Structure formats: structure tokens, C-alpha cells
Amino acid sequence: MADEHHDDEHFASAESGAAATFPKQCSALRKNEHVMIKGRPCKIVEMSTSKTGKHGHAKVHLVALDIFTNKKLEDICPSTHNMDVPVVKRREFILMSIEDGFCSLMDPETCDLKDDLKMPEGELGTQIKEALDKDEGSVLVS
Known part of the structure; x- marks a missing residue:
């Protein structure tokens, strides 16, 4: 009997309220900063700006590396447009063991x-694993 009503249960999900990204104008982005490209958080490794053409704004060409996969991604956007910048918090931890x-x-x-x-x-x-096996003090991971 209890299983009959199982499909009727709905649970609300909640978010922290903190935004995962914030907007930043393309022309304000800098090398070594982070930006979202194709929905992936990336670190900018190269940037160049083209001159204003007769049909529009100056363009910013971004070359960046995905912070998780290290895959190279590129994007071109008008310098006056906004791009999403991910909130990236780097923290270090001491590796105690692997189990x-x-x-x-x-x-x-x-x-x-x-x-x-x-x-x-x-x-x-x-x-x-090799660093932990050497047992030469602490192994920091971030």
C-alpha cells in the first residue's frame, strides 16, 4: 500500500543562493583570470583584441584551458559584451592516505x-600515489 503513493512524493530542492558565475565585460578580462567558455570554467592563457571594424565593435579573442580537463578552448566576443566568470576558490589540503x-x-x-x-x-x-609513498613530509593537493 505504501508503494502506491511513492510516485506521488515530491521533494523540493534548494540552492545555496550563491551564484556560480558573475558577468564581466570582455575588455576587462585579463590573462590568468577565469572565464566560462562553452559552459566550462577555464583559465585564460592568451588574449588579443582586434581593432574596431566598419561593422561593429572591437573583438576579443580568448584562448583558455579548461581547469578540470586542461582542454584548450577558444572564443571570440565583442569587447563591450559580458562573459560569465566562474567563482573559483582554490584551497589546499594535506593528503593523509588513499583507501x-x-x-x-x-x-x-x-x-x-x-x-x-x-x-x-x-x-x-x-x-x-608516488608522492605519498615517498613519505617525505606532507603532500599538498589543491
Whole structure:
């Protein structure tokens, strides 16, 4: 009987209220800043601005790297248009151990433990494991 009403249950979802991005004019963007390109958070590695043409505004050409995949992305936009800038907060943690494919991390400021980060695959995962196995002090991850 309880299963009959299971499909009728609806749960509201809530957000923190904090925006994941904020707008910034293209001409105000700088190298080494972050920007959203094709829905991905990226770090700007190259930028150039073309002169104003007879049919419009100056254009800004951006070359950036996806901060998660390191994939190169490019975009061109008028200098007066806004682009979304992701809120990026970089934090460092001390790697305590690796268990069952997950990293056990400690926040050096609060001593809180975090154990829900999956161990990266490939070369990065190998480098992290080797650094931990060397046992030469702390291994910081960010």
C-alpha cells in the first residue's frame, strides 16, 4: 500500500543562493583570470583584441584551458559584451592516505577531514600515489 503513493512524493530542492558565475565585460578580462567558455570554467592563457571594424565593435579573442580537463578552448566576443566568470576558490589540503580509490584529505586550517574525493586516474593519480609513498613530509593537493 505504501508503494502506491511513492510516485506521488515530491521533494523540493534548494540552492545555496550563491551564484556560480558573475558577468564581466570582455575588455576587462585579463590573462590568468577565469572565464566560462562553452559552459566550462577555464583559465585564460592568451588574449588579443582586434581593432574596431566598419561593422561593429572591437573583438576579443580568448584562448583558455579548461581547469578540470586542461582542454584548450577558444572564443571570440565583442569587447563591450559580458562573459560569465566562474567563482573559483582554490584551497589546499594535506593528503593523509588513499583507501579504496578515495583520497583522505585534511584541511590544514580547520583540521576537518574530507574523504569523498575520488583518486584521479592516469598520470596525475600515479604522481599523487608516488608522492605519498615517498613519505617525505606532507603532500599538498589543491
